[in-house]
Amino acid sequence: MKSPDNPKHPAQRLADAPRCTATAKSTGCRCNSPAVKGWKVCRMHGARGGAPSGPANGRWRHGNRTRAGDDMRRMMAQLVREARDTAKALGGI
Known part of the structure; x- marks a missing residue:
């Protein structure tokens, strides 16, 4: 052929x-x-290896520990630290 x-x-x-x-x-x-x-x-x-990310992966459960979720938690923690530092600088806490 x-x-x-x-x-x-x-x-x-x-x-x-x-x-x-x-x-x-x-x-x-x-x-x-x-x-x-x-x-x-x-x-x-290993060529073309690796599992798909997200719901396409068979072991994906809920999505709470996604990159976007982790980034959001880090950003919120940074905002809380900044708010605490600002309040301390103003003499509030």
């Missing part, structure tokens, strides 16, 4: 593909699986 835009046979394209650069800890040998296009490693060693 040769496509008009790529005359090579699919098995030959796979054989010519760059290889994964990951090595095994136990043997020190390289993986040698085909690397994902644009990556130096194969799909089993």
